[in-house]
Amino acid sequence: MSTVENLLKTKALSACYGDFQALFDIEFEIREGETVAVIGSNGAGKSTFLRALAGALDSAPAMVSYQGNPIGHLPAHQVLRLGIALVPEGRKLFPSLSVEENLRIGGDFGRAGPWTLNRVYELFPVLAERRAQAATALSGGQQQMCAIGRALMSNPRLLLCDEISMGLAPVIIRELYERLDTIAAEGTTLVIVEQDIDRALAAADRFYCFQKGRVSLAGTARGFDRQAITAAYFGI
Amino acid sequence: MSWLAEVDWASVLIQGTLIGGLYALFAIGLSLAFGIMRLVNIAHGDLIVLCAYLAMIVVNATGMHPLLSIAVVVPLMFVLGYLLQRGLLNFTLGPSILPPLLVTFGISVIIQNLLLEVFGADTRRLNAGAMETASIALPGDVTVGIFPLVIFAVALVSLGALQYLLYRTRLGRAFRATSDDADTAELMGIDNRHLYSLAMGIALAFTALAAVLFSIRTSFDPAAGPINLIFAFEAVIIGGLGSLWGTLLGGVILGVSQSLGGSVVGPSVSMLIGTQVSAQWQILTGHIVFIIILIVKPDGLFPRIRD
Numbered sequence: 001m002s003t004v005e006n007l008l009k010t011k012a013l014s015a016c017y018g019d020f021q022a023l024f025d026i027e028f029e030i031r032e033g034e035t036v037a038v039i040g041s042n043g044a045g046k047s048t049f050l051r052a053l054a055g056a057l058d059s060a061p062a063m064v065s066y067q068g069n070p071i072g073h074l075p076a077h078q079v080l081r082l083g084i085a086l087v088p089e090g091r092k093l094f095p096s097l098s099v100e101e102n103l104r105i106g107g108d109f110g111r112a113g114p115w116t117l118n119r120v121y122e123l124f125p126v127l128a129e130r131r132a133q134a135a136t137a138l139s140g141g142q143q144q145m146c147a148i149g150r151a152l153m154s155n156p157r158l159l160l161c162d163e164i165s166m167g168l169a170p171v172i173i174r175e176l177y178e179r180l181d182t183i184a185a186e187g188t189t190l191v192i193v194e195q196d197i198d199r200a201l202a203a204a205d206r207f208y209c210f211q212k213g214r215v216s217l218a219g220t221a222r223g224f225d226r227q228a229i230t231a232a233y234f235g236i
Numbered sequence: 237m238s239w240l241a242e243v244d245w246a247s248v249l250i251q252g253t254l255i256g257g258l259y260a261l262f263a264i265g266l267s268l269a270f271g272i273m274r275l276v277n278i279a280h281g282d283l284i285v286l287c288a289y290l291a292m293i294v295v296n297a298t299g300m301h302p303l304l305s306i307a308v309v310v311p312l313m314f315v316l317g318y319l320l321q322r323g324l325l326n327f328t329l330g331p332s333i334l335p336p337l338l339v340t341f342g343i344s345v346i347i348q349n350l351l352l353e354v355f356g357a358d359t360r361r362l363n364a365g366a367m368e369t370a371s372i373a374l375p376g377d378v379t380v381g382i383f384p385l386v387i388f389a390v391a392l393v394s395l396g397a398l399q400y401l402l403y404r405t406r407l408g409r410a411f412r413a414t415s416d417d418a419d420t421a422e423l424m425g426i427d428n429r430h431l432y433s434l435a436m437g438i439a440l441a442f443t444a445l446a447a448v449l450f451s452i453r454t455s456f457d458p459a460a461g462p463i464n465l466i467f468a469f470e471a472v473i474i475g476g477l478g479s480l481w482g483t484l485l486g487g488v489i490l491g492v493s494q495s496l497g498g499s500v501v502g503p504s505v506s507m508l509i510g511t512q513v514s515a516q517w518q519i520l521t522g523h524i525v526f527i528i529i530l531i532v533k534p535d536g537l538f539p540r541i542r543d
Contacts, residue, residue: 054423080425092420094413105413108406109425154425 006065007032007189008053008084008158013063013072015052022048024213032157035180035190037200037221040210041233046193047089049210050160053191054086055079066158083111085156089163091147093135100131103149110154114186120149123179141172148179158189165196177203197229211235239507243500246378252495254384256488257391258453261446262468263475263483264394265439271478272415272435273329275336279343281465283440286347287313287447288456292360302362302452309444317440321433329432344461351458361455368452387449391487394442395480401438402480411435463519470526476536485537489529490522497521
């Protein structure tokens with residue numbers, strides 16, 4: 001795999017929360033158009049990893065490279081403008097903004113591209129119906145749609161999704177993942193963080209399994225050895 | 237208490253209401269800084285006084301009408317506010333609200349002493365000429381000063397402009413989002429350090445506007461800052477934190493209370509206990525009403541409703 005093909009690559013990525021080191025020497029790469037799942041149990045460092053990619057956590061410049069350029073040192077607001085958007089864990093919608101304002105603010109400082117307010121409403125029609133309501137008035141699933149739509153509004157090349165299925169009913173989760181397929185079909189590159197192994201592997205081309213802040217296993221999503229993943233996931 | 241019949245109630249209420257516009261203008265800058273970045277600016281009153289001196293310098297140097305000095309002082313304070321936030325106050329922001337409190341307290345002391353050193357302790361006032369004494373007659377033998385009306389109109393327009401900025405523009409949306417959740421706002425491409433600096437710039441631009449009007453209406457000296465900070469605080473708290481029009485109402489309630497204090501409460505009490513009428517009754521009555529409202533409605537009259 002040549003480095004030119006990589007949209008994003010990490011090299012010995014480490015990250016800390018204060019004195020606590022959450023990530024150790026992560027080697028990760030993703031090509032343009034690929035969907036990669038990051039799986040692992042609670043506290044394995046998955047969310048930390050996505051936040052580090054999005055620039056919300058400081059790292060050394062060369063630890064993260066995007067289109068061949070070092071970006072590890074850039075703050076989150078600059079990383080977004082390069083085309084990396086994060087759907088944060090727990091949705092994190094802005095409570096005093098309406099649904100439509102939440103979507104708009106995603107696009108206000110992002111890049112130009114195919115995703116507009118109307119396209120997001122086509123993808124999630126229920127958001128159009130509730131556009132004037134406060135974001136907090138939405139159901140959990142609708143809030144997640146709004147969070148995904150908000151990230152799309154910045155027209156990312158790389159979309160990072162952090163546990164979008166958390167706390168939602170299976171029927172809603174299925175719908176959300178169908179929409180992710182639509183988004184991927186647009187050519188958007190996706191990193192999906194999930195605790196649910198089957199859900200994540202079904203949607204992804206490749207996977208990385210994290211355990212205690214390190215990559216414990218990586219491979220293609222199809223034809224994996226179930227037992228090996230379970231071992232890598234739980235560390236048994 | 238037959239003398240109460242001689243009180244010109246309409247005039248007392250109207251004067252109080254109009255001065256409330258000035259308090260609301262004072263409060264805008266304080267309220268913006270707290271609403272967007274949880275920064276309690278103890279130096280706010282001293283910045284008002286600093287603006288008044290700046291206006292005085294401009295007027296003395298150019299001989300222009302004091303109201304025209306707004307065109308110089310407002311942009312100047314916007315730039316100063318941006319630089320103050322970017323170069324100093326941004327570094328004090330964090331999980332605790334104490335560091336900005338202490339640093340702005342320091343700025344307050346510095347401004348007061350700097351003004352005293354440069355300008356001395358004399359009281360100053362800007363002269364706006366004929367418009368200061370001009371008035372119009374309303375039906376029912378009530379006359380209203382043109383200048384207090386101008387101040388109130390400026391307050392209304394300022395609050396309207398701020399409402400438009402916050403709820404109808406991209407920048408306002410960013411302000412509200414950052415106020416909700418600064419970390420997530422960064423993920424939306426918002427540069428919080430720049431945004432906070434813009435907020436302080438806008439806050440001080442409104443402060444400058446209020447200060448020029450204040451410097452024409454009232455005499456000031458280097459030590460006049462803290463009492464104006466308190467008036468601004470009281471207007472914000474009475475109205476309810478984060479509520480723009482509540483702030484105007486807060487200013488009006490404070491203004492009317494003071495007006496009643498000076499013309500009704502003070503004289504009544506003085507007559508009862510047989511002392512001279514003191515001008516301090518005006519300010520004291522405002523404080524008493526503020527405390528009563530704080531006891532009855534601790535969140536103010538129009539607290540911002542959040543989830």
